[in-house]
Amino acid sequence: MLTVSEVLVFFVVSLLLIEFLKFQWMRRRFPPGPTPYPFFGNLLQMNFKVHHEHLKKMAKIHGNIFTLWFSNTPAVVLQGFHAVKEGLTAHAEDVAGSLKVLNLHQEKSVMFSNGHLWKQQRRFGIATMRKMGVGKKDQDYLLQEVAADLVEYLQETNGTAESQKSVCATWWKCETPQQDHRIRNSCLVLYIYIYMYVKLYNIPVYIYWSLSVLLHLSKFYCHNASYFCVEKKKWFTSFVHHNFLFNSYLQTKGDAHATYDEVNLMQTLVDLFIAGTETTATTLMWALLYMVIYPEIQEKVQKELDAVVGCSHVFCYEDRKKLPYTNAVIHEIQRYSNIILIALPRASMKDTDLMGYHIPKNTIVLANIDSVLADPEKWETPDQFNPGHFLDEDGNFVNREAFLPFGIGKWHRVCMGELLARMELFVVFSTLLQAFTFTLPEGVKEVNTKFVFGSTMKPPPYQLCAIPR
Numbered sequence: 001m002l003t004v005s006e007v008l009v010f011f012v013v014s015l016l017l018i019e020f021l022k023f024q025w026m027r028r029r030f031p032p033g034p035t036p037y038p039f040f041g042n043l044l045q046m047n048f049k050v051h052h053e054h055l056k057k058m059a060k061i062h063g064n065i066f067t068l069w070f071s072n073t074p075a076v077v078l079q080g081f082h083a084v085k086e087g088l089t090a091h092a093e094d095v096a097g098s099l100k101v102l103n104l105h106q107e108k109s110v111m112f113s114n115g116h117l118w119k120q121q122r123r124f125g126i127a128t129m130r131k132m133g134v135g136k137k138d139q140d141y142l143l144q145e146v147a148a149d150l151v152e153y154l155q156e157t158n159g160t161a162e163s164q165k166s167v168c169a170t171w172w173k174c175e176t177p178q179q180d181h182r183i184r185n186s187c188l189v190l191y192i193y194i195y196m197y198v199k200l201y202n203i204p205v206y207i208y209w210s211l212s213v214l215l216h217l218s219k220f221y222c223h224n225a226s227y228f229c230v231e232k233k234k235w236f237t238s239f240v241h242h243n244f245l246f247n248s249y250l251q252t253k254g255d256a257h258a259t260y261d262e263v264n265l266m267q268t269l270v271d272l273f274i275a276g277t278e279t280t281a282t283t284l285m286w287a288l289l290y291m292v293i294y295p296e297i298q299e300k301v302q303k304e305l306d307a308v309v310g311c312s313h314v315f316c317y318e319d320r321k322k323l324p325y326t327n328a329v330i331h332e333i334q335r336y337s338n339i340i341l342i343a344l345p346r347a348s349m350k351d352t353d354l355m356g357y358h359i360p361k362n363t364i365v366l367a368n369i370d371s372v373l374a375d376p377e378k379w380e381t382p383d384q385f386n387p388g389h390f391l392d393e394d395g396n397f398v399n400r401e402a403f404l405p406f407g408i409g410k411w412h413r414v415c416m417g418e419l420l421a422r423m424e425l426f427v428v429f430s431t432l433l434q435a436f437t438f439t440l441p442e443g444v445k446e447v448n449t450k451f452v453f454g455s456t457m458k459p460p461p462y463q464l465c466a467i468p469r
């Protein structure tokens, strides 16, 4: 006769065995991958997070396309340039679904929508950005203003250094009321938010300030943001009502299949805030950190700026063509800092074949951008900061096909703000390096460059000095 505990053990073992066999049965339809454990899938092997180092190890064992199980949910990972390119261009239409198809998100706006709604919102967003001057001279002017304000701000904050005008404030000392270091670290990000986006979208400063603070400090992401929109709808609507963007949105109403409504509008704005603010600001933070770590590269950039355009030049995006070294450094900053390790998760819209494997409909597809930007088959020195990756033997700028920090594909889910971001990075970075030399504060010898894992990979908190040139 079996005791109660023996029955229990038998029951648990049978359950585990059934789960294990179920996994094995389901796995046969997917690309290979590490063995999933009952209930957890591969979560235990991954320490419950998708870390690029884990993915690298798994790709070595299972190849450039493999399956991970998040509990019972399979995700196909594309690793390295060829797999990512094949998945996101040759099969772009098939894997362009957002996670809505898996019922994980409410379908609204751009990032988390599909089909007609996504196309219409995305097309509207791109057209509106163009209308507002993105990619044109108008945006250059705005960015020049932003950059000039930033320079002025840095010049003014030299108060903390008693003896020297030359030592400008260490950046986190800008006016933060709280002492929480995370808030202090956010300061530069917020500062850049305000200056860039207030001007680009023509919205009153205090709105951007409060929204940025809310988004950033309260971790007001995704569903929280929609909650925010719904709860604060009246307030929000009254402010966007006066805005150019809202007006142009309303003008497009009247189409029988139109997806333009206030909730979509607000969610699109939130998407643009989230996707467009932290990314560029984080890249700029890496940019200055690398200039401090590689002073010889900083010096070379400054020499090029001085020789080609001079010290009082006001930069526009077109200037990049005359400044190949500076342009190469900015590209290398993006490649090396690699702030978004994995593209937005997508889902297969139908059964499809990818690199010889069958991918069933509604499977999550993760394109590992990090593995592309550090693909040893595509970069001469993937683990080194080397602007030479983007220069030919004569010092001319060269584009590299594996440079995909914005994703890939002319239309399908590739970053909507790529041009805007490129312009921002070029104009702000060049202006700052023309005006200042960045160094470590006195007494600081070492800098930690191990990124802080989050929605974007940020540098750890650091301090630097901006010395006027």
Ligand code: HEM
Pocket (backbone or CB within 6 Å): 088, 110, 111, 112, 122, 271, 272, 275, 276, 277, 279, 280, 283, 339, 340, 342, 343, 344, 345, 369, 405, 406, 407, 408, 412, 413, 414, 415, 416, 417, 418, 420, 421
């Ligand atoms: C350095 C700056 C930036 C980087 C590295 C970056 C990178 C990316 C990446 C990797 C994706 C996912 C692409 C994919 O899944 O294939 C993305 C999507 C997106 N980005 Fe950016 N981005 C940047 C700046 C911006 C800016 C300035 C904006 C807007 C003003 C923006 C708006 C968006 C939107 C709306 C999406 C979702 C597109 C869709 O689902 O159709 N991004 N970005």
